[in-house]
Amino acid sequence: MTAAPLLAPPPDAAPAPLPPPAHRRLLTVAIGVGAVALAVALIGLVVDPRSIEGAPAWLKPAKFGVSVLLYLVAIRWMLGVVTDRRRLLAVLATVMLVALTAELVAIDVQVLRGTTSHFNESTPFDTVVYLGMGGLISTVFVVTAIGAVLVLRTRGVDRTIAAGMRWGLLVSLAGMAEAVLMTVNSRWHDAGGHTVGGVDGGPGLPLTGWSTLHGDLRIGHFLGLHALQVLPLLAFLLARLPLPERVRTRMLAVAGGGYGGLLLLTTWQALRGQALLSPDALTLAVAAALLLAVAAGTAVVLVSGRHSAAVERL
Known part of the structure; x- marks a missing residue:
């Protein structure tokens, strides 16, 4: 009779965890x-x-x-x-x-x-x-x-979380692609640069260094990149609210569209040579329209969600 292996695990032993x-x-x-x-x-x-x-x-x-x-x-x-x-x-x-x-x-x-x-x-x-x-x-x-x-x-994947990842990834990729504008920004630079309307360097905002005198393409790039964290985090917060799933995903669509609009707005502002904190009347008007559109979209989603919930209870 063959002896059992000395190192064999007991019959009821849990299987070893798989490596990641x-x-x-x-x-x-x-x-x-x-x-x-x-x-x-x-x-x-x-x-x-x-x-x-x-x-x-x-x-x-x-x-x-x-x-x-x-x-x-x-x-x-x-x-x-x-x-x-x-x-x-x-x-x-x-x-x-x-x-x-x-x-x-x-x-x-x-x-x-x-x-x-x-x-x-x-x-x-x-x-x-x-x-x-x-x-x-x-x-x-x-x-x-x-x-x-x-x-x-x-x-x-949970639909709310999936929506946050979807919008975060798409806007983040757009923010990465925005960096191409810096490489072709040759009017003021020999080999490209992030400043529009002047040379790189000079006075900048604390920590970020974004130009306080001219347009700065790094702003839209930064916002786009970090949609990868902001929009999924928003999805996590919405997932904790007592809202129907379709309302949460629609709110993320509004947020994703608004975030993408902010990326485009700051890039457009920079391309026109304006510092972030020195917008002209046109930039302010477009910013106000974007904010209004996001607020209206959010309100429509919430009202339609309440209406649908009321109909389902009948």
Whole structure:
């Protein structure tokens, strides 16, 4: 008679938990890299008194560190709803890890060299860094778009949360694409730039550095990127309210449309050379119309939802 294996688990033992999917492990590593990069930038802000184009030298790496961290946390959560295409997800996560790590390293290298990383073609090395970063971030855009398709085709997700992810992804991709305007902004710059109506640098708002004298294309880019967090967070808040599901999803459609409208408005304002806090009458009128449209849309959704609920109770 053959003896039972010495290390065999008892018959009623629970199965060992499965390891997390590869893409979740890879994105966790990417989040760790982003956290380290942010910590380095924050230390640099404290110990390094230098400035680049009138701003603290390590302010840009710090802003990019925060942005990359928020992006990775959100995209890791969203890709977590996808239950198939494991190999494709692992490829997407690998590309995100490599590209964003290289992007953060390139920014830090240029700070250490005492120069800018974007729109800088002063030397052959600077040109290679700038063009390489453009290629990296374009790759991130492509893999994000592929990930968005995988998320949006997934069934079984709470409809309110799914609506928040859908609008967050779509507006965020639009915000990423808006960066193209900076690369072709050649009227005031030799190699592109974010300021319209003047050169990059000069007086800016605290923390963000957005120009207080001219238009700044970074504003719409920033708003679009962070729709990836804002609109899903709104979905979570709406999911806790005692509202019918269709009302919540329609409210998210109004919010997503309004957020996209704000992205377009701030980009249009910047392209006209206006600083964010110095809008003219036309900009204010369009902003008021957008606000009115969002308020009216929200009111219509709520009233129609109450009417439908009253009819169902009859």
